[in-house]
Amino acid sequence: MPAPNPLRLLCALLGCLSLSAAAQDIGQLGVKKGVTLNGSLNLSTIGYRVWGIEQRRDPFNWFATGNLNVNLFGYSVPLSFSYSNANTSFSQPFNQFSFTPQYKWVRTYVGYSAMTFSNYTLNGHVFLGGGVELTPGKWRITAMYGRLRKAVPYDLTDSLQNTQASYKRMGYGVKVGYDHNGDNIGMSVFTAKDDVNSLPFTLPEYPLAPQQNIAVSLTGRKKFLQRFFVEGEYAISALNNDIRANTAEADSVPRKGSNLINGLLPQNSTQRYFDAVNAGLGYQGNWFTLQLRYERVAPEYQTLGAYFFNNDLRNITIAPMFRLLKGRLNVAANVGLQQNNLDEARESTSKRTVGSLNITFAPSEKWNFTTAYSNFTSFTNQRPLPDPLFNNQLDTLNFYQVSETFTGSAIRMLGGQKNPQTIMLTGSYQQASNKATFQPQAELSDFLSLNVAYSYAYTPSNLTLAVAGNYYTNNAVGIQSSFWGPTLSATKAFFDKTLRCSLSSSYNQTSGNNIRSGPVLNNRLNLTYAPKTGSSQTQRHNFSLGVSALRRFAGTETQPAFTELTGTFNYSYSF
Secondary structure, eight states: OOOOHHHHHHHHHHHTTOOOOOOOBGGGTTTSOSEEEEEEEEEEEEEEEEESSOOSSOSEEEEEEEEEEEEETTEEEEEEEEEESSOOOOSSOOSOOEEOOEETTEEEEEEEEEEESOTTSBEEEEEEEEEEEEOOTTEEEEEEEEEEEOOBOOOTTOGGGGGGOBOOEEEEEEEEEEEETTEEEEEEEEEEEEOGGGSSOOBTTBOOOOOEEEEEEEEEEEEETTTEEEEEEEEEEEEESOTTSOHHHHHTSOOOOOTTTTTTSOOOSSEEEEEEEEEEEEEEOSSEEEEEEEEEEOTTOOOTBSSOOOOSEEEEEEEEEEEEGGGTEEEEEEEEEEEOOTTSOSSEEEEEEEEEEEEEEEEETTEEEEEEEEEEEEEEEEOOOOOTTOOSOOOOEEEEEEEEEEEEEEEEEESOSSSOEEEEEEEEEEEEEEEETTOSSOEEEEEEEEEEEEEEEEGGGTEEEEEEEEEEEEEETTEEEEEEEEEEEEEEEETTTTEEEEEEEEEEEEEETTEEOOOEEEEEEEEEEOOOBTTTTBOOEEEEEEEEEEEEOOOSTTOOOEEEEEEEEEEEEEO
């Protein structure tokens, strides 16, 4: 798909700014020590044994990770590694390196990097190449060039891996903006293209088409009347789903694009144009804030600069926020309307009401309360496909979905400096319902969670004791399950807090449809030793040992009793 000439020239000109250099401030050259080293090394082993059932993991695993940072006259060269006896393979690169040196208002990116222009152009996609950020004065200039995806050929020996095949994809882009006292304006351009010749062959049973994309975005923000502001972004994405397609054949198939630019740009079966808009109007006061936002993303909107994208949606939201009682009471609300099927091309249309309320209250240092409520309502209008043999109009099906969630917590602090105590109570309740026009009653499901905990610390002895209890229950159509039980724990520090020992025990009982499963008893022991070395008494060495013994008692005939023993040892060294 040939990109519009002005945009291509702009990308090519500013793409030359993507210098390969390597996030340390080179301006400190000669100020720091000539050569310094720092880093860490970590070694871990895991042992596992089970009696009564088949093992659920490998009996032994080990891991080695580390990082090294070499500083040469203020220039940092970070290195890292990881290795394990567990074999893992990835189609796209997993082991990655990156350098991001900085000098005053110049920052460069070399290696594997992730940059963001906007939500609708380049948004956090990892690439192998170079990039630059320039912030001279009030200007903001960002550019990148690199490989977005490597070529992954088809694997004829493993049919499951053929779905991961991909063409080599290169991309480049630039973003230019101007910022003055909170007011700003900017433009970003991003383009990506697959290399048709990067794969030696393709398989008809696993179709894979090379793509090309160019996305342009305009952004702006303006304050007025001191307290008010308006901001917005408008983006257009041109996508060619198959650059191998014959242009004459493609032009013979007219297509619709975004609702806002229909008829302005030529479109066909492979070359499509889509747009997105996101705008907001707000007021910022001392104790009151209000925002009104509008977002519309055209159906099938896509950019190759993002891994995932939500499209075919329209959101209208209003969000007030209050700060009262000198900041001790905060109230935030959000109410909005969501809708899809903007082009009326789907068989069904969903309309959703979004509402939420969050309240935090801290009347004193000893008390803290939080509560939140949300009510999400969804309405779906389903239009069945008409039967070509009959002329009667089929009735539409209306579906209503309501989900209500309530959460709350209360924390009380007791005791003094020598024996601080904490009582905490948390809970949540969620109810969901589905109702269709042909159903006499709605289908309901609810979930309840309650947790209570008490902790006591005796500072002179470095001792902490805690007791907790939990309860969960879930009721759905034809399914009822619950889970409850207590937990006891104790933590003690020895030898000037260099040795820490913790012991915990939990007992949990589960049931499903009023049938009890076998209870579970889990005991854990953890030891951590970090000796202080040198005149600075730093803790460079850290040893930790953990043992977990889990016992599930026999329940139903399909739930035999078993015992699991897991041991972990870890050593880390920092320098």
